[in-house]
Amino acid sequence: xxxxxxxxxxxxxxxxxxxxxxxxxxxxxxxxxxxxxxxxxxxxxxxxxxxxxxxxxxxxxxxxxxxxxxxxxxxxxxxxxxxxxxxxxxxxxxxxxxxxxxxxxxxxxxxxxxxxxxxxxxxxxxxxxxxxxxxxxxxxxxxxxxxxxxxxxxxxx
Numbered sequence: 001x002x003x004x005x006x007x008x009x010x011x012x013x014x015x016x017x018x019x020x021x022x023x024x025x026x027x028x029x030x031x032x033x034x035x036x037x038x039x040x041x042x043x044x045x046x047x048x049x050x051x052x053x054x055x056x057x058x059x060x061x062x063x064x065x066x067x068x069x070x071x072x073x074x075x076x077x078x079x080x081x082x083x084x085x086x087x088x089x090x091x092x093x094x095x096x097x098x099x100x101x102x103x104x105x106x107x108x109x110x111x112x113x114x115x116x117x118x119x120x121x122x123x124x125x126x127x128x129x130x131x132x133x134x135x136x137x138x139x140x141x142x143x144x145x146x147x148x149x150x151x152x153x154x155x156x157x
Contacts, residue, residue: 007039007048016151018111020101023077028066034059034085052128053121059086067091079115085124092117094147108152115147 014030035049035056049056066081075098083092099112120141121127127141 005039005044007037007045009033009036010038011036016111016149018151023071024069026066026069026079028064028079028081030064032062034062053126055086062086064092064094077113083119083124085126088124090123092119094145096147096149104152110153111151113147113149113151115149116145118142118144 009032011033012030014028016028017026019025033056034054037045037049037054039045039048048054051057054062062083062085064081064083066079068080070078070080072078072095077096077098079094079096081092081094082089094115094117096113096115099114101109101111104110121143122141128139
Protein backbone atom coordinates (compact mmCIF):
# COMPACT_ATOMS: atom_id res chain seq x y z
CA UNK A 1 0.00 0.00 0.00
CA UNK A 2 1.37 3.39 -0.96
CA UNK A 3 -1.14 5.87 0.46
CA UNK A 4 -4.54 6.10 2.12
CA UNK A 5 -7.57 6.77 -0.05
CA UNK A 6 -10.61 8.28 1.60
CA UNK A 7 -14.12 7.98 0.32
CA UNK A 8 -17.72 8.06 1.45
CA UNK A 9 -20.99 6.47 0.52
CA UNK A 10 -23.56 9.12 -0.28
CA UNK A 11 -26.76 7.02 -0.43
CA UNK A 12 -27.73 5.07 2.68
CA UNK A 13 -30.46 4.71 5.24
CA UNK A 14 -30.63 3.31 8.68
CA UNK A 15 -32.71 2.68 11.73
CA UNK A 16 -31.45 2.97 15.30
CA UNK A 17 -33.61 1.70 18.13
CA UNK A 18 -31.93 3.26 21.11
CA UNK A 19 -32.77 2.26 24.65
CA UNK A 20 -31.30 5.04 26.79
CA UNK A 21 -32.09 3.24 30.04
CA UNK A 22 -30.62 -0.09 28.93
CA UNK A 23 -28.19 0.66 26.06
CA UNK A 24 -27.40 -3.04 25.60
CA UNK A 25 -30.98 -3.49 24.33
CA UNK A 26 -30.33 -1.04 21.48
CA UNK A 27 -30.14 -2.20 17.87
CA UNK A 28 -29.27 -0.82 14.46
CA UNK A 29 -29.75 -1.61 10.81
CA UNK A 30 -28.01 0.21 7.96
CA UNK A 31 -28.36 -0.27 4.21
CA UNK A 32 -25.84 1.35 1.84
CA UNK A 33 -26.08 1.70 -1.94
CA UNK A 34 -22.73 0.34 -3.13
CA UNK A 35 -22.81 2.45 -6.30
CA UNK A 36 -22.85 5.67 -4.27
CA UNK A 37 -19.12 5.59 -3.43
CA UNK A 38 -17.39 8.96 -3.84
CA UNK A 39 -13.59 9.13 -3.47
CA UNK A 40 -13.27 12.34 -5.46
CA UNK A 41 -11.92 10.59 -8.57
CA UNK A 42 -14.64 9.31 -10.93
CA UNK A 43 -12.40 6.73 -12.66
CA UNK A 44 -11.46 5.17 -9.29
CA UNK A 45 -15.11 5.20 -8.15
CA UNK A 46 -16.14 3.36 -11.33
CA UNK A 47 -13.44 0.74 -10.75
CA UNK A 48 -14.25 0.20 -7.05
CA UNK A 49 -18.00 -0.02 -7.66
CA UNK A 50 -17.38 -2.34 -10.64
CA UNK A 51 -16.91 -6.13 -10.81
CA UNK A 52 -13.35 -6.15 -9.37
CA UNK A 53 -14.56 -4.83 -6.02
CA UNK A 54 -18.15 -4.08 -4.93
CA UNK A 55 -19.89 -5.11 -8.19
CA UNK A 56 -22.75 -2.70 -7.57
CA UNK A 57 -24.59 -3.79 -10.75
CA UNK A 58 -25.04 -7.28 -9.26
CA UNK A 59 -25.00 -6.33 -5.55
CA UNK A 60 -26.52 -2.83 -5.27
CA UNK A 61 -26.76 -2.93 -1.47
CA UNK A 62 -24.55 -3.81 1.45
CA UNK A 63 -26.01 -3.91 4.93
CA UNK A 64 -25.23 -4.15 8.61
CA UNK A 65 -27.62 -5.51 11.23
CA UNK A 66 -26.63 -5.46 14.88
CA UNK A 67 -26.88 -8.55 17.06
CA UNK A 68 -25.74 -7.03 20.35
CA UNK A 69 -24.37 -4.03 22.19
CA UNK A 70 -21.91 -4.06 25.07
CA UNK A 71 -21.18 -1.01 27.21
CA UNK A 72 -17.42 -0.66 27.67
CA UNK A 73 -17.50 2.47 29.87
CA UNK A 74 -17.18 6.25 29.71
CA UNK A 75 -19.84 6.65 27.00
CA UNK A 76 -18.23 3.98 24.82
CA UNK A 77 -19.97 0.93 23.40
CA UNK A 78 -19.18 -2.00 21.14
CA UNK A 79 -21.91 -2.96 18.70
CA UNK A 80 -21.57 -6.37 17.12
CA UNK A 81 -23.49 -7.45 14.08
CA UNK A 82 -23.37 -8.91 10.62
CA UNK A 83 -21.98 -7.00 7.65
CA UNK A 84 -23.25 -8.28 4.30
CA UNK A 85 -21.25 -7.45 1.19
CA UNK A 86 -21.80 -9.29 -2.09
CA UNK A 87 -24.03 -11.92 -0.41
CA UNK A 88 -21.33 -12.74 2.16
CA UNK A 89 -22.31 -11.95 5.74
CA UNK A 90 -19.64 -11.95 8.43
CA UNK A 91 -19.55 -10.69 12.02
CA UNK A 92 -18.20 -7.18 12.51
CA UNK A 93 -17.65 -5.26 15.76
CA UNK A 94 -18.02 -1.47 15.69
CA UNK A 95 -16.61 0.67 18.49
CA UNK A 96 -18.93 3.59 19.26
CA UNK A 97 -18.55 6.69 21.37
CA UNK A 98 -21.59 8.63 22.58
CA UNK A 99 -21.42 12.23 21.36
CA UNK A 100 -24.42 13.67 23.15
CA UNK A 101 -28.16 14.12 23.02
CA UNK A 102 -30.55 17.07 22.99
CA UNK A 103 -32.94 19.12 20.94
CA UNK A 104 -31.70 20.45 17.63
CA UNK A 105 -32.60 23.83 16.06
CA UNK A 106 -35.88 22.35 14.76
CA UNK A 107 -36.94 21.08 18.20
CA UNK A 108 -36.26 17.44 17.31
CA UNK A 109 -34.67 15.09 19.81
CA UNK A 110 -31.30 14.10 18.38
CA UNK A 111 -28.50 11.78 19.52
CA UNK A 112 -24.99 11.44 18.12
CA UNK A 113 -22.31 8.76 18.02
CA UNK A 114 -18.95 8.31 16.34
CA UNK A 115 -17.79 4.85 15.39
CA UNK A 116 -14.84 2.98 13.90
CA UNK A 117 -13.93 -0.50 12.78
CA UNK A 118 -11.39 -2.20 10.55
CA UNK A 119 -12.03 -5.12 8.24
CA UNK A 120 -10.18 -7.28 5.75
CA UNK A 121 -11.87 -6.90 2.37
CA UNK A 122 -10.62 -10.32 1.25
CA UNK A 123 -12.85 -11.90 3.93
CA UNK A 124 -15.80 -10.78 1.77
CA UNK A 125 -14.18 -12.03 -1.45
CA UNK A 126 -12.95 -8.59 -2.51
CA UNK A 127 -9.35 -9.42 -3.24
CA UNK A 128 -8.41 -7.67 -6.50
CA UNK A 129 -4.96 -6.10 -6.37
CA UNK A 130 -2.06 -4.97 -8.49
CA UNK A 131 1.67 -5.29 -7.82
CA UNK A 132 3.70 -2.12 -8.46
CA UNK A 133 7.11 -2.51 -10.13
CA UNK A 134 8.71 -1.51 -6.80
CA UNK A 135 7.16 -4.54 -5.04
CA UNK A 136 4.41 -4.95 -2.48
CA UNK A 137 0.78 -4.38 -3.31
CA UNK A 138 -1.04 -1.34 -4.60
CA UNK A 139 -4.13 -1.74 -2.41
CA UNK A 140 -4.19 -2.81 1.21
CA UNK A 141 -6.46 -5.63 2.32
CA UNK A 142 -7.27 -3.55 5.40
CA UNK A 143 -10.21 -1.13 5.19
CA UNK A 144 -10.89 1.35 7.97
CA UNK A 145 -14.49 2.45 8.34
CA UNK A 146 -15.60 5.47 10.32
CA UNK A 147 -19.12 6.51 11.16
CA UNK A 148 -20.64 9.84 12.13
CA UNK A 149 -24.12 9.00 13.33
CA UNK A 150 -26.85 11.51 13.96
CA UNK A 151 -30.26 10.03 14.74
CA UNK A 152 -33.56 11.83 15.21
CA UNK A 153 -36.27 10.43 17.46
CA UNK A 154 -39.40 9.42 15.61
CA UNK A 155 -42.67 9.49 17.47
CA UNK A 156 -44.04 5.96 17.13
CA UNK A 157 -47.23 6.50 19.08
